[in-house]
Amino acid sequence: MAPVQSSSPHSSDWLVGNPTRIQQWAALWIGSAGLQILGLQPILLGALYSEKRVNFDELALIATAEFITIALGSVIAGMLISTRHLRIKSAVLLAALAVLDFAVSYATTPNELLLVRSLAGFVEGGTVAISIELIARSRHAERLGGFFISLQTLAQCILAAILALWVVPAMGSSGGFHVLAIVCLGSLAISALVPGEYGELPKQPSNMDGVFSVRAILALLVIFTFFLFIGSLWAFLEPLGALYAIDAQTVGLLVSASLAFQVLGAVCATWIDRHLDYRLSIILCVLAAIAASAILADHPSISMFWAAALVIAFLWMFITPYQIGLAVVADSSRSTALLIPAAQILGAALGPLAASVFITNDNVGIVPWFGIGALLCSLGLFGMFLMFSRRRAITV
Structure with a gap:
């Protein structure tokens, strides 16, 4: 499968590579699918609390742990995982996240729920890295970042209404997490549209920039x-x-x-x-x-x-x-x-x-x-x- 970058001059819109519009939206959706929990957490964790599967302190701990592991997962994936074979990596991340969303139904104790959602956070952070790595390679990173947050927030808004009005009242918290899992499984088809690789960002050895500046x-x-x-x-x-x-x-x-x-x-x-x-x-x-x-x-x-x-x-x-x-x-x-x-x-x-x-x-x-x-x-x-x-x- 041809990589995104080539030996030809790069597009003026990209520091490296030249992904098509479909590839861009596919890559942005992978991270958006992984971040749905950010907008839906009040509904889903609120349902766990209403069902007495967790108390208030346990709910707060689970919410905080998942947020922190999302952050850690995005850093680990961004720094340590290469940007090659992205279609396979996107599919693996989505499949793993679907399994963990389904696993909420089988978690019988607050500690099990904490473990499941913490692991889910690491995977969600990995999906975010797929999108952020693309944004970092755009000469118009602000605009592409705007598209990314627009996409994920619009999806959260639609799913929040579906969960609050129909799914959670009928099927409880497990039904809500099952919807998240179905979104991930449905997104497997989109993972096939992600660029095969992003290519390395141009090195600039003469400057004094870097994360530790x-x-x-x-x-x-x-x-x-x-x-x-x-x-x-x-x-x-x-x-x-x-x-x-x-x-x-x-x-x-x-x-x-x-x-x-x-x-x-x-x-x-x-x-x-x-x-x-x-x-x-x-x-x-x-x-x-x-x-x-x-x-x-x-x-x-x-x-x-x-x-x-x-x-x-x-x-x-x-x-x-x-x-x-x-x-x-x-x-x-x-x-x-x-x-x-x-x-x-x-x-x-x-x-x-x-x-x-x-x-x-x-x-x-x-x-x-x-x-x-x-x-x-x-x-x-x-x-x-x-x-x-x-x-x-x-x-x-």
């Missing part, structure tokens, strides 16, 4: 701290609603609506990525997130609570393509871009844990202030990144 580390910390804010606010959204006398059903409806706003954010970012500089976009997003957090901290009305939460949902996906642009500018070798999912998911996973340190007497009113602190850290780190970038431009 100051700029790359600062870029990853900017992303990590922003997602500390996302994870903390989203995990405590229902308790925050209860604090302001907003019932759980209303907050649940808000979470469903937020998926649509995440899709909107992803689509808008993809549409306008060429017209908005990544620096301006990141600063505006952080400032808007601070404003939304301040609203949530100030005993908002129901309408203001909804508005703030939907703004956060929109920013969640809108900022991602520009974070990809940040990573590409930080490290022209594109190695840092491969670590973006790890930085985002680790931030989202550790956000609730970090915020909980400041909660006393179950008063979650401190959480929006923690979010503001995380955002100010992100903004400060971004300022440091810009200063280092300017200093390097002057000295080069």
Whole structure:
């Protein structure tokens, strides 16, 4: 099977290779299929809790463990697994994930569920690497990243409605995980359309870039701290609603609506990525997130609570393509871009844990202030990144 790259001049859209449009969408779908759990976890783990298969602490542990292993899996796959024989690797990852999704039905104890979902996280991280490796090779990584998050979020939105309205009420948590397994098995046909290989990224031995450069580390910390804010606010959204006398059903409806706003954010970012500089976009997003957090901290009305939460949902996906642009500018070798999912998911996973340190007497009113602190850290780190970038431009 012919590899994607050739000895002929490469397309102006790609650093290496020239995948067809179908190959691009196929590769983006592999990671999207693996990341469906991110949008569906509240429904699926909530069903496990309702069925008394796990208690609240066990649910939180399973959710956090799967997030962390997704991040680790994406790093391990991106750094250690070659980008050859991608069709076979995509198929193996999807098949393994389907088996693990089906295995949830046979897990009889919380520890077994923890093991199954942790292993699933590693595999899901591997599927993400298939997509991120493609994005890293595009000269328009921000735009392709926008397509990636638009695809996965739209699929999550559709599946969330199907699971919440029909599957989980009729077949419980096992039925929900079976749907995920069926999605993976159905995606095996798409794995045949993935590029056979991506080709090695061009080596640039004369530059000072790389994952361990100051700029790359600062870029990853900017992303990590922003997602500390996302994870903390989203995990405590229902308790925050209860604090302001907003019932759980209303907050649940808000979470469903937020998926649509995440899709909107992803689509808008993809549409306008060429017209908005990544620096301006990141600063505006952080400032808007601070404003939304301040609203949530100030005993908002129901309408203001909804508005703030939907703004956060929109920013969640809108900022991602520009974070990809940040990573590409930080490290022209594109190695840092491969670590973006790890930085985002680790931030989202550790956000609730970090915020909980400041909660006393179950008063979650401190959480929006923690979010503001995380955002100010992100903004400060971004300022440091810009200063280092300017200093390097002057000295080069």
